[in-house]
Amino acid sequence: xxxxxxxxxxxxxxxxxxxxVNIVDLGLVYDIRLDDAKVEVDFTLTAPxxxxxxxxxxxxxAKLSAINGVxxxxxxxxxxxxWTPDRMSENARKALGFx
Numbered sequence: 001x002x003x004x005x006x007x008x009x010x011x012x013x014x015x016x017x018x019x020x021v022n023i024v025d026l027g028l029v030y031d032i033r034l035d036d037a038k039v040e041v042d043f044t045l046t047a048p049x050x051x052x053x054x055x056x057x058x059x060x061x062a063k064l065s066a067i068n069g070v071x072x073x074x075x076x077x078x079x080x081x082x083w084t085p086d087r088m089s090e091n092a093r094k095a096l097g098f099x
Contacts, residue, residue, distance in 0.1 A: 013094030027087025
C-alpha cells in the first residue's frame with residue numbers, strides 16, 4: 001500500500017542541483033496528496049526564475065514513479081505562498097550556514 005512516508009522518503013532523495021540539501025528539508029514541498037495509486041505533489045522553488053525548475057520537477061516525477069504501487073504521478077510547481085528561508089528544517093539551516 002502506498003504511504004505518505006514512502007513518498008516523503010523518495011522526495012528526500014530529490015535535490016536542487018545548485019543547493020546540497022534535499023527539497024523536503026529546504027521546505028520546497030508544500031503538499032502531498034495520495035489517492036489509491038495516484039500521487040500528487042505541489043512544490044515550489046527558492047526563486048521564481050530558478051533555471052532548475054524542470055530538472056527538479058522531472059527528478060520528483062522519476063523518484064515517485066519508482067515507488068512500488070504508484071500508478072500515476074502529478075507534480076505541480078506552485079508559487080503561493082512564496083518560499084522563504086523560514087521554511088527550511090534545522091538540518092538545512094545548519095548545512096547552509098544559517099544557524
